Amino acid sequence: MKSILSIPVRLIVLMTLIAGVSCNTNSKETADQSVSKPNIVFIIADDMGIGDLGSYGQKHIKTPNLDQLAQGGMRFTQFYAGSTVCAPSRASLMTGQHTGVTHIRGNGEFPLRGQDTIIPQLLKKQGYRTAMYGKWGLGVQGTPGSPEKKGWDEFTGHLHHVDAHFQRPDSLWTLTEGKSVKIATPEDSYGNNIFTQKALNFINDQSEETPFFLYLSFTVPHAELVVPEKYMKPYLDEDGNSIFAPEKAWPDGRHYGGQPFPKAAYAAMVGSIDDYVGEVVDALKKKGLDKNTLVVFTSDNGTHIEGGRQRSDVDFFKSSGVYKGVKRDLYEGGIREPFIAYWPGTIKASEVSDHVGAFWDILPTFYELSGGNPEGINTSGISFVNELYGKPEQKKHDHLYWEFYEGGGKQAVLKDEWKAIRLKVKKDRNAPIELYNLANDPSEEKNVADDYPDVVKMMDSIMTASHTENPLFSFDK
Incomplete structure (x- = not known):
């Protein structure tokens, strides 16, 4: 018996089916590409040494959340900051260029230039929503480096790096209708508490449809050794004295606020970061975003000896690990940093990497993760995506x-x-x-x-x- 469909009709049906398969395939590919773009949360401490975390050998300071992050992901043993102080280190991070090339090579209010293309600008072109909370220091209001001109959709924090020296700011900058404006903070509030809460709110507002890049830039354990009391308690005895006695008090009236127990306060500040990171990871899990989110934790340079902290304190905590030097040194203790990458289901748990990388590698890495081609951008860096995926063909630097x-x-x-x-x-x-x-x-x-x-x-x-x-x-x- 002949088919009731004529040959032309059957051709039309067949072509329609093929077109439908093609459309469905394209739709699926588009969806998969969208899903494959991971959210990225980059958390950076200010002046934390490589030896300050339990996962890197710390014995006196408790960092359970960061240790768990390392246990659940990849802990790098030879990852380097962009520089040994904050402004050039962060400029290297954002521009993907080492300090022999990048515009900002020292501390001070030197803004990024209009021609400097940085991470959030690249990721926005890839469809990401971008948010930064905390210390910026790469361009004050009215300069080409002001956050609204550098790809940030949301920002609350410090524009001027000296403002970030103080843990209880009376004001912060924020983006309102695309402009940087200064706002008052609640009395006696701590900046890093505000930054963390902003980050949590941002995470809770996100959906699975749009990838995001969150840059959380803490101002601890920088030199003003002032921290909320709840973080001090684990390091004080029943009489309210430091468990790390003897302590040499840092008096009031100097640039940084006074602190009777510098060692206990430093430990408390590291502990506060650990708590904040734990809150961020918990928020990702509760929102169901953790499986498609890469979380990176690091520090901008080595530990400091300022604001009451002495070289003997560094030695006591072994904040630089086995390495020589501190902040402002180009010895290993000034630039070799803790670096942890956590991405459940993608990065294997309990991985330890001896891959040699540096801050200028982060821009091409994030750009590749977003679907971009890192070979087509101006960078000193090398993407280490293959290292994160556990692939053997990871490119390596000739030198740093x-x-x-x-x-x-x-x-x-x-x-x-x-x-x-x-x-x-x-x-x-x-x-x-x-x-x-x-x-x-x-x-x-x-x-x-x-x-x-x-x-x-x-x-x-x-x-x-x-x-x-x-x-x-x-x-x-």
């Missing part, structure tokens, strides 16, 4: 380079197991180079420059090639 303009000028290069440091560059562009073999001497105790002149020569050539002149930060001034 830093320069810093305080203390007479400094340069540093890391290549394979070799670390080279040049000090007092402003006095002499050809000042002697210190050389360390980190494989044998991670604490940088033995300068072996005299034993390896060929390696020193190689490192010198890398320093020369990596440095570009910058009128704001010149080694000749």
